[in-house]
Amino acid sequence: MKPLADRIRPTSIEEVVGQEHLIGKGKILNRVIESKVINNMIFYGPCGVGKTTIANLIAKATNKSFYKLNATNASLSDIKAIIDELDNLMNVKGVLLYLDEIQNFNKKQQQSLLEYMENGKITLIASTTENPYHYVYKAILSRAVVFEFKPLKKQDIVKGLRRALEIIKKDYSNIKISIEDKVIDYISEISDGDLRRALNILELSFYSTNADENAKIVITQEDIRECTQCKIFSYDNNGDSHYDILSAFQKSIRGSDVDASLHYLARLIKAGDLPSICRRLLVIASEDIGLAYPNAIAIVNSCVEAAFRVGFPEAKIPLAEAVILLATSPKSNSTIKAIDKALKDIDSIYISEIPANIRDGHYEGAENFGRMKNYKYPHDYENHYVKQRYMPESIKDKIYYEYGDNKIEQSAKEYWNKIKKN
CATH class of the missing domain: 1.20.272.10 (Zinc Finger, Delta Prime; domain 3)
Incomplete structure (x- = not known):
């Protein structure tokens, strides 16, 4: 028997849970399916949120020949095999290629599709869990529209689980299945927005629970905990x-x-x-x-x-x-603002030489170049301050640091205003 996730796969757009921003009434993908005019598309989003399901529904809405590849195990020869069939009488209206996990195709593999996308012989629907702007070849991006799929909400997963329960009950009509609402809620909580994961948990708990003498299976929260051990957390160190x-x-x-x-x-x-x-x-x-x-x-x-x-x-x-x-803590971004301004000037404007009075003068002959001539040692003056020029001439009036409005910086500002004024 097929896995529950496949048996529950929707056959119409109305059966799909979640992604209302894309497939809700009047929304873009809903209109695409109704129009049967399919453009190149990239579906971007986490696992188990309906990317493959919606791609299948779009495929059914078109008269194009439908091919499906998974970039995890497909090769360049698989693409060539599809291309070789483009002039087949069965493909006169073109080919719709669904390429799952496109991020696993290298640049050469992705480039092999370009010519046929350009002339309309191949319409590409690709899906990826990784940001397409980082992993998909730019020439393909320029020929496709990117749609972002969101993690499913708790209520969406609950809806999908209830539909799955009806299918299980129909397949096993000789067994009574009992599961409380709080258990369904618990599965939806630990599934992290992934309906496929939720369905797998439900299926495992069903098959691993023995029926009693009355041919009844009771699925409890403890059964779910045993099946999952802990909530699965989605995290990719490089993604x-x-x-x-x-x-x-x-x-x-x-x-x-x-x-x-x-x-x-x-x-x-x-x-x-x-x-x-x-x-x-x-x-x-x-x-x-x-x-x-x-x-x-x-x-x-x-x-x-x-x-x-x-x-x-x-x-x-x-x-x-x-x-x-x-x-x-109190906040201030005066430090990063100051150094960013200084770095920007280094990159973008002419800056004259360092004033001679503060250049290195600790070598023989430095006096001949005017090094450290007229330099004033601040510690020899009142409050350890004396006015002299430090900035290069071309940017002598530049101000990079602006005091923040917090207590410490305002106190420093008041102190130096007083010292420099005197």
């Missing part, structure tokens, strides 16, 4: 999820949302990604807290060193300490 979580992590700390910050820290801890956590915390300490609380980086550095020393699982404690400190 979109990695950078998305790190981005959300930093933005939550920057936004002073301590609870969201801890949530994203927990995701990173669950993935065991200690180096990424520590690197990002040190960056945040300077980029987002900066001079509003200069000691933050020293404390965070100590927490990072402690985390590396003790390792997981105990590393979670100093890491959480660092996150809470940063999220609840």
Whole structure:
């Protein structure tokens, strides 16, 4: 018997759960299916959210010959075999090629499709779990429309599970199946937006539970726990999820949302990604807290060193300490703004030579070049300050650093305004 995920696969767009932004009434893919005019498309999104299902439904809506390849195990010869059949009488209306996991095709394999996409003999629908703008050849991207598929919502998975239960009951009409709503909810919670995963869990729990003397199977939450052991967490150290979580992590700390910050820290801890956590915390300490609380980086550095020393699982404690400190600290981005302005000028404008009075003069003959001539040693003056020129002449009036509006930087501003005015 086919797996439950295949037996439940929708045969019409109305049976598909989720992706309302694409297949809802009047939405783009719904209109495409109704029009039967198919363009090159790339479906981008996580596993188990309906990419293959919708591609199959689109294929049924067209009169083109339908071919399906999985880039994980397909080769250039498979593509050539399809191309060789393009002039076949069966293919006079063209070919619709569904290429699953296109990110596994190299550049040469992807390029082999271009000519036939260009002349309309092949209409490509490709799917990928990786960001197509990173993994798909640009020439193909320019000839296709990218559609992003979202993780399914809990209610979508519940709907799919209920439909699957009806199919199981129909296939095993001699057995009574009992499963409480809270158990279905639990499966939807631990499936991480992946309907295929939810269906596999339900199927495994059904086959692994023995019927009682009354030919009745009762599926409990404990049965589900035994089948799954723990909630599966989607994370790819080199993929979109990695950078998305790190981005959300930093933005939550920057936004002073301590609870969201801890949530994203927990995701990173669950993935065991200690180096990424520590690197990002040190960056945040300077980029987002900066001079509003200069000691933050020293404390965070100590927490990072402690985390590396003790390792997981105990590393979670100093890491959480660092996150809470940063999220609840006053914020200032004056440091990164200042250095970015300075770097931009280095790259974009003419900069004259360093003033002679502050150039190196510790060598024989330096006086002949005017090195350190008229240099004033600030520590010889009141308040360890004396006015003299440090900037190159061409940018002498440039201002890179602007004091932040926090207590520490405003205090420093007041101090130097007073000193320099005197």
